[in-house]
Amino acid sequence: QQQVKQSPQSLIVQKGGIPIINCAYENTAFDYFPWYQQFPGKGPALLIAIRPDVSEKKEGRFTISFNKSAKQFSLHIMDSQPGDSATYFCAAGGRGSQGNLIFGKGTKLSVKP
Amino acid sequence: KAGVTQTPRYLIKTRGQQVTLSCSPISGHRSVSWYQQTPGQGLQFLFEYFSETQRNKGNFPGRFSGRQFSNSRSEMNVSTLELGDSALYLCASRLSGYEQYFGPGTRLTVT
Numbered sequence: 677q678q679q680v681k682q683s684p685q686s687l688i689v690q691k692g693g694i695p696i697i698n699c700a701y702e703n704t705a706f707d708y709f710p711w712y713q714q715f716p717g718k719g720p721a722l723l724i725a726i727r728p729d730v731s732e733k734k735e736g737r738f739t740i741s742f743n744k745s746a747k748q749f750s751l752h753i754m755d756s757q758p759g760d761s762a763t764y765f766c767a768a769g770g771r772g773s774q775g776n777l778i779f780g781k782g783t784k785l786s787v788k789p
Numbered sequence: 790k791a792g793v794t795q796t797p798r799y800l801i802k803t804r805g806q807q808v809t810l811s812c813s814p815i816s817g818h819r820s821v822s823w824y825q826q827t828p829g830q831g832l833q834f835l836f837e838y839f840s841e842t843q844r845n846k847g848n849f850p851g852r853f854s855g856r857q858f859s860n861s862r863s864e865m866n867v868s869t870l871e872l873g874d875s876a877l878y879l880c881a882s883r884l885s886g887y888e889q890y891f892g893p894g895t896r897l898t899v900t
Contacts (some may be wrong), residue, residue, distance in 0.1 A: 692794070710887075710888070712891075715891075717892045718893055718894075719793075719879050719891035719892050719894050720832070720879070720891045721891070722888060722889070722891075725887075727889065733792075746887040762865060765831075765832065767832075769887055770887050773834075774837075774844070774845050775820075775845070775883075775887055776822055776831075776837055776845055776847075777822075777824075777834065777889060778834070779824075779831055779832040779833075780831070780832060780876050781831045782832075
C-alpha cells in the first residue's frame with residue numbers, strides 16, 4: 677500500500693525531445709506528489725509538485741500530469757537539454773504518510789546533444 | 790537563505806564501529822527528516838524530528854537513531870555498523886507544508 681512504482685529505469689532522448697517518466701501509487705490517502713532531480717554527488721532537488729485536486733501543473737519546461745482515478749502521475753520535460761541529464765525521482769506523501777515521502781526507484785535520463 | 794547542510798560529506802568506517810552524522814536545516818525549518826539512499830533500495834525514510842521529538846519512524850533496526858536539538862539541528866547515529874549500511878545519508882528539512890528540501894548528503898562507506 678505504501679509503494680510507488682516508477683518507470684522506465686533509464687531513458688535516452690535526443691536534445692529537444694520530450695522524455696516522459698511515469699509513476700503509480702497505491703495509497704489513495706496520499707495527497708502530495710513531488711518530483712526530484714538528482715545530479716551525481718548531489719542531494720535531490722525539488723523540481724515540481726502537484727496536489728490531487730488538479731490534473732496538470734507546469735513550471736517552465738517541466739509538466740506534471742496527474743490521473744487520480746488511475747492513481748498515476750507523470751513528468752514531461754519539454755525541449756530537453758543535455759543539462760537535464762540526471763536521475764529523476766517521483767514521490768508520494770502527505771496525509772497518507774504523515775508528511776514523509778515514499779520514493780520511486782528513479783529514472784536515469786540521458787539527453788544526447 | 791542557506792540550504793540544508795550536512796557534515797561530514799564523506800566518511801569511512803569499519804564494521805562494528807559507530808558513526809554520527811550531522812544536519813543543519815534551512816533557517817526557520819523545524820522539521821528534519823533523514824533518508825538512506827542505496828543503489829538497490831533507493832531512497833528510504835529513516836525518521837523525522839520536529840521540535841526535538843521523533844514524530845515518525847521508518848522500518849529500520851534500532852541501531853539507527855537520531856535526535857534534534859533546540860536550534861533544530863539534528864544528528865543521526867548508527868551503531869554496530871554493517872557492510873550494508875554503506876549508503877548516502879540524506880537530511881531534508883521542511884517548514885510547515887509538505888515540501889522537503891534535501892542537503893547534499895553524507896557518503897558513508899563501511900569496510
